[in-house]
Amino acid sequence: MLVIGLIKEGKIPEDKRVALTPAQCRMLQSKVAGLKVIVQPCKNRCFSDDEYRKAGVEVNEDVSSCNLLLGIKEVPVQQLVPGKRYMFFSHTKKMQPHNQALMNAMVDKKITLIDYECLEHADGQRIIGFGFFAGIVGAHNGIYAYGNRTGAFSLCRVGECKTYKHLLNKYFGLKLPNVKIAVTGSGRVASGILEIMNLLGVIEVEKEDFLSRDFEYPAYVQLKGPDLYEHKVTRKYNRDDFHNNPRNYRCTFRQFLPHTDILMNGIYWDKNVPRLFEWSDMLLPDFRIQTIADITDDKEGSVPCNLGDSTIEFPVYGVDPISRQMVDPYQKDCVDVMAVGNLPNELPRDASRYFGQQLIKYVLEDVLQGTSPVLERATILKEGKLTPQYDYLHDYAYAPQANISR
Structure with missing residues (x-):
């Protein structure tokens, strides 16, 4: 069973976008056998908690039962759930200094990171984005x-x-x-x-x-x-x-x-x-x-x-x-x-709807099947370890914690 968690955004300034709209969650739960969505409550999201509830989606702070967590912007270190599989824009593939602490924390917490930015066709063309x-x-x-x-x-x-x-x-x-x-x-x-x-x-x-x-x-x-x-x-x-x-x-x-x-x-x-x-x-x-x-x-x-x-x-x-x-x-x-x-x-509602359509059309089927070349190319970390194509991030990802300001 695939349980998707829509996590609340924690980066400041706050982001109101979401990976899947209430209507998209309702459609997925009704048409895809064995799929469930749980939404973390959030006051500032462009779609309210009540809109998700009315769409038949569970709203729950606890996402420990989820095996895929979807966000938008970088997840604050203190909000990372150890051992989970995440999809969000990490802004780490260029070794951005301001996100080195995030990368180091994901390594420590043995997280699997699939970066939206890295979801590409074989010729390098981006698949989804805003x-x-x-x-x-x-x-x-x-x-x-x-x-x-x-x-x-x-x-x-x-x-x-x-x-x-x-x-x-x-x-x-x-x-x-x-x-x-x-x-x-x-x-x-x-x-x-x-x-x-x-x-x-x-x-x-x-x-x-x-x-x-x-x-x-x-x-x-x-x-x-x-x-x-x-x-x-x-x-x-x-x-x-x-x-x-x-x-x-x-x-x-x-x-x-x-x-x-x-x-x-x-x-x-x-x-x-x-x-x-x-x-x-x-x-x-x-x-x-x-x-x-x-x-x-x-x-x-x-x-x-x-x-x-x-x-x-x-x-x-x-x-x-x-x-x-x-x-x-x-x-x-x-x-x-x-x-x-x-x-x-x-334009968070329009942008979220557009993003969710791309996610459903091009990515979720691969997730349901377990893996695909597209997902493998976009997986920067697997259980806290860099995948081969991202080994160039070694010094950035495995930097000693003492050298990174958190």
Whole structure:
């Protein structure tokens, strides 16, 4: 029998999302023999305890009978249940320093960790995630920030809308100025950004036109891997070679800096991938960007002036390119940055429903069968031990407790 526990989120700031909605739990319990769901009570979840109870789901603080625990964000060390199998976004695969204590604790407690981020098809394509709604909310916030900076229009906050459908109603009659927007990326985040571009009537244009002229209407260009990177020797782009050897490539985005008002960044980045631009570029007289929505949100990553997370309450901060310090937004000679780390939390019910649909469609059947290549590739820890494909995390995972601040 598979008993799934939906755990309450413990990370601060609180996250309202959940892996399965009440309706999805009801459907699973009625259609899948031998499956039961237990939900830990939580006051701040986007679906109330009563909604789960009305769907026929047990609400119980005790999840010791569960053999699979589903969360969203990192589980606080003190909430980890020893010996259990977990699925959540651990943010450890890149050896993130702030989550080393979590990884070390999971080793100590002999936990099995299946990371949502690592659920991939054989070719490396991500299977599930919240990227689409991150793109939706991030693009909206970027347009919101540009309106505040220029005074050309006014846009509400996403949190003022209960649902995505309600948000769409806010776009009726909204006319944007002749702004030029660069959208980077080709995955789920970029798909969400493009959804907002289309809903707001921003017209897609070719790269060559974007670089050579202005328009009598708001326009955007989508820049994918081949548009952003080239090999230092061959000046070509090969996706597999780029991901295996990113240091052999240079970024070509600088040519867009004099032609872009808003940057919507949805490109994947790690420490070996070249940045879109550097601090020195921001001091050039033809640096035109006024607003950056860094939706993938890597501090000092592909966008060097990402100085750290903003919050849902205060999503935008200013950056002084001379002092390289954070300042109040919308100031002259500064650039506004939107860098919220939990964007889908602004539309938690829609985002949870979308996530749960993917989880049911692509993952739960494998869980019911016991295992699969997909699950094996996503299992970072098995009973507290690193699996072979994640052995590169050895020093990170098995660091002495005395050296890690908890």
